[in-house]
Amino acid sequence: MERVFDLPIHRNHRWIFNCFTVEGASGPVLVDPGLPSVADDAITGLARLGHDIDSITALVCTHTHSDHVGGIPNILDAAPVPVYLPGRCESYLDGEQPRVFGLMHNVRFLPVLAEERFHLPTLRELARAGRTIGFGGPRHLTLPFDPSGFLSQDTEPEGLTGWETIEAPGHTDDSICFYHRDTATLLSGDAVVTLDGRAWFNPEWVDPELSAESEEMLRSLEVRHLLPGHGQPLEGADIWPRALSFTDRPEGKGLLARCSRRLGRWGR
Numbered sequence: 170m171e172r173v174f175d176l177p178i179h180r181n182h183r184w185i186f187n188c189f190t191v192e193g194a195s196g197p198v199l200v201d202p203g204l205p206s207v208a209d210d211a212i213t214g215l216a217r218l219g220h221d222i223d224s225i226t227a228l229v230c231t232h233t234h235s236d237h238v239g240g241i242p243n244i245l246d247a248a249p250v251p252v253y254l255p256g257r258c259e260s261y262l263d264g265e266q267p268r269v270f271g272l273m274h275n276v277r278f279l280p281v282l283a284e285e286r287f288h289l290p291t292l293r294e295l296a297r298a299g300r301t302i303g304f305g306g307p308r309h310l311t312l313p314f315d316p317s318g319f320l321s322q323d324t325e326p327e328g329l330t331g332w333e334t335i336e337a338p339g340h341t342d343d344s345i346c347f348y349h350r351d352t353a354t355l356l357s358g359d360a361v362v363t364l365d366g367r368a369w370f371n372p373e374w375v376d377p378e379l380s381a382e383s384e385e386m387l388r389s390l391e392v393r394h395l396l397p398g399h400g401q402p403l404e405g406a407d408i409w410p411r412a413l414s415f416t417d418r419p420e421g422k423g424l425l426a427r428c429s430r431r432l433g434r435w436g437r
């Protein structure tokens with residue numbers, strides 16, 4: 170577990186999968202306890218900070234892809250923590266089938282995989298989680314627990330005093346971000362990832378028009394700290410000026426960047 174800049178926030182990650190622990194006034198809140206091992210790491214990290222698992226106020230998720238909700242059962246096995254999901258999930262649980270993107274979108278995303286050192290057990294874990302929880306693998310949203318509530322536009326997420334929920338669909342229809350205006354901090358989930366020290370509005374999308382609207386809306390927010398679902402946190406006044414759009418092909422000479430540029434079927 171590592172502190173994020175000088176914020177009351179810590180990051181756990183395995184490979185490119187981030188879980189953030191925000192130290193709220195009433196206790197810690199975990200954002201995107203994605204893969205089981207990452208959730209376990211977050212619990213261990215909390216113990217080092219002097220918090221036991223019962224002190225967690227809430228688990229909140231930026232969307233319900235498997236890699237963002239897969240670790241929730243590990244925490245619920247140990248403590249009855251309330252779980253809050255994006256508002257759109259209510260209709261997913263009523264039977265709406267979430268829209269998913271295809272393989273070519275995964276190809277575009279490839280260079281993000283090199284943001285952290287590759288870790289084979291994490292890839293295996295991702296494959297397992299994809300079969301049993303969330304959506305992406307299964308056609309419908311599958312959850313082995315009952316959410317305590319849903320988060321909609323402009324509401325304060327449970328336990329996150331001073332934060333706002335911001336709907337940012339495009340990557341998925343249920344994508345939300347959490348924004349702390351006083352410190353200009355954005356927990357972006359997968360609406361924005363990072364690549365080579367720059368923000369990248371996610372080139373994996375189910376709806377390019379929604380992605381364009383969400384990008385424009387997020388760029389209108391002052392953001393000096395970007396904490397993405399995948400990749401390295403960024404700090405500075407130039408995060409948006411330097412950011413790649415969701416339609417921008419990645420730069421760089423690495424194999425994954427070249428694959429992304431050549432095989433990603435850009436423009437579709």
Ligand SMILES: [Zn+2]
Binds near residue numbers: 234236237398399
């Ligand atoms: Zn993700």
